[in-house]
Amino acid sequence: MARRLRPVGPEFAGTAPLRLVFAREMTAPPGAVFRALAEDVSGWSEWFSAVTLARPSGDGTGREVRLRGGTRFEETVLVSRAPEVYAYRVDVTNAPGARALVEEWRLTPAGRGTRVQWTFAADGTAPFRVALKVGRAGLGRAFRDAVTALDRRLAPAPP
Numbered sequence: 001m002a003r004r005l006r007p008v009g010p011e012f013a014g015t016a017p018l019r020l021v022f023a024r025e026m027t028a029p030p031g032a033v034f035r036a037l038a039e040d041v042s043g044w045s046e047w048f049s050a051v052t053l054a055r056p057s058g059d060g061t062g063r064e065v066r067l068r069g070g071t072r073f074e075e076t077v078l079v080s081r082a083p084e085v086y087a088y089r090v091d092v093t094n095a096p097g098a099r100a101l102v103e104e105w106r107l108t109p110a111g112r113g114t115r116v117q118w119t120f121a122a123d124g125t126a127p128f129r130v131a132l133k134v135g136r137a138g139l140g141r142a143f144r145d146a147v148t149a150l151d152r153r154l155a156p157a158p159p
Helices: 030-039 041-047 126-134 136-154
Strands: 018-026 051-057 062-067 072-081 085-093 098-110 113-124
Touching (some): 018 126, 018 136, 030 041, 030 098, 030 113, 030 136, 041 051, 072 098, 126 136
Antiparallel strands (some): 018 113, 051 062, 072 085, 085 098
């Protein structure tokens, strides 16, 4: 059953009761990474294996996302500042126990590439928070695999 979550702003990424932060470097430049995150929403399912469907909604101000296992999200884009940060809030989900969720992708130059930092900021019931803490390693692995796949996708074609 889908539930409406508490509306929070972009500051929630830094103040949430539970914050899972992951980082990895890519060879692709920040502009290319930002375009893949913010402008090619439908392409997420091609590089983030947990995502089965992603599409813009609300004339680009929102997103609809479905994950393997059946979890669904209706989201609002909170920040889209090229090429530095892309953040969105989950407004409606069928994930049990969630009360508020924000994901923030922060991009900084790293040599000729990009350091990608993903913050998964959440509030929810005690069982929800415990499940996220237990699932931290899996979320980290999913992030690393996704960033690696995106980097391969953004790599220039060999001559």
